[in-house]
Amino acid sequence: MNHKYSWHHWVDYFDGTLPVELRAEMEQHLQLCSECSRLRRSVMEIEDRLQLAGKRLRDSFPTSEERARHAVETCLESARDSRAISLSASVQERLTSLQAFMAPLCGSVTAARAMHAAARQTSVPSPEGLTDVLWPDFVEKLSSIAGVLCGDPAAILVSEVGRLAT
Amino acid sequence: MGEILLRIVIAMVTMTTAQTEKEVVESFLSTRGNDAFAALAAILFGRLTRYFSIRGLDIETAEELTQDVLLTIYQKAEALRSKEHFYGWVFKIARNQHLQHVRRRRKKVELVDLDTLVHPSQLTAAGKGPEEAEFLCWIAPLESDTRQIMILRYVEELSYQEIATALDIPLGTVKWKIFDAKMKLTDVLAQSRGRTL
Numbered sequence: 410m411n412h413k414y415s416w417h418h419w420v421d422y423f424d425g426t427l428p429v430e431l432r433a434e435m436e437q438h439l440q441l442c443s444e445c446s447r448l449r450r451s452v453m454e455i456e457d458r459l460q461l462a463g464k465r466l467r468d469s470f471p472t473s474e475e476r477a478r479h480a481v482e483t484c485l486e487s488a489r490d491s492r493a494i495s496l497s498a499s500v501q502e503r504l505t506s507l508q509a510f511m512a513p514l515c516g517s518v519t520a521a522r523a524m525h526a527a528a529r530q531t532s533v534p535s536p537e538g539l540t541d542v543l544w545p546d547f548v549e550k551l552s553s554i555a556g557v558l559c560g561d562p563a564a565i566l567v568s569e570v571g572r573l574a575t
Numbered sequence: 576m577g578e579i580l581l582r583i584v585i586a587m588v589t590m591t592t593a594q595t596e597k598e599v600v601e602s603f604l605s606t607r608g609n610d611a612f613a614a615l616a617a618i619l620f621g622r623l624t625r626y627f628s629i630r631g632l633d634i635e636t637a638e639e640l641t642q643d644v645l646l647t648i649y650q651k652a653e654a655l656r657s658k659e660h661f662y663g664w665v666f667k668i669a670r671n672q673h674l675q676h677v678r679r680r681r682k683k684v685e686l687v688d689l690d691t692l693v694h695p696s697q698l699t700a701a702g703k704g705p706e707e708a709e710f711l712c713w714i715a716p717l718e719s720d721t722r723q724i725m726i727l728r729y730v731e732e733l734s735y736q737e738i739a740t741a742l743d744i745p746l747g748t749v750k751w752k753i754f755d756a757k758m759k760l761t762d763v764l765a766q767s768r769g770r771t772l
Contacts, residue, residue: 452757470629
């Protein structure tokens with residue numbers, strides 16, 4: 410850029426972000442310098458043309474409300490599916506926590522068998538089939554089994570761990 | 576399905592009557608709920624399909640990629656640190672989706688050109704007038720990376736910072752490229768006037 414103003418100054422000038430004193434000084438220079446004044450005029454004209462042409466292009470892609478609605482619907486369904494997958498993962502984490510808690514009390518094999526038995530009593534063939542809805546019932550059944558295997562304190566603890574895991 | 580449809584309709588009506596675009600974005604980022612997402616998606620759908628259409632994709636592909644972008648927004652919004660960067664982040668996702676799409680189509684080509692735009696004549700052929708294709712004619716003499724910046728600035732109306740985020744380039748580079756482009760276009764305009772005189 411010629412003269413004493415850099416492109417940074419010009420960018421801030423056109424964006425209106427130049428400090429007040431510097432802007433006043435630049436305006437003064439522009440009144441005296443025909444070359445800089447011509448540059449300002451040309452860039453402002455280009456800016457106006459680009460904005461207008463950009464708007465025309467933007468407006469030339471109208472949105473079909475019906476298609477937009479369909480797309481959003483599909484997205485929400487996919488999002489709901491992906492959330493269900495993440496909830497399943499969460500159930501798996503809870504099962505791991507419960508098994509890790511029960512293993513020192515009654516042994517890991519017995520803990521695993523107890524969880525399978527509780528799952529069957531909750532109407533699913535295995536713990537992996539559990540859902541959020543079935544979880545409280547499953548914990549209650551598991552707590553009863555833990556009570557039979559290891560006594561009432563274990564039953565209470567299993568119940569609490571199962572509840573806190575949610 | 577019926578519940579979702581109702582939610583979308585309510586979200587669209589709510590958005591158009593009461594909430595500004597900024598409020599819709601803020602509502603989604605603070606709640607990340609389904610209603611807020613439906614309102615946001617209704618706003619972004621048109622912008623994103625246009626983003627892909629301008630890059631030469633047919634409407635079905637553009638809408639498919641738009642859905643992928645919207646789903647990513649829904650799932651990853653928690654990772655967005657600053658809501659000021661929201662649109663930059665959105666268009667960064669769009670660019671990545673476009674890249675993946677091009678890579679899927681050209682499996683054997685490692686380097687892909689993301690900067691190809693629809694030719695103005697294709698817009699005219701698609702029933703759009705010369706005025707609507709004017710912007711693409713204006714930016715045609717510029718470098719391909721600068722054209723992308725100019726589209727984000729003048730068609731998508733992104734700020735300098737949002738463009739920097741979207742394209743993963745320094746803010747100063749964005750400012751310089753836009754200023755330099757305008758300087759070049761003043762020359763083009765002067766030359767075209769010289770020819771018509």
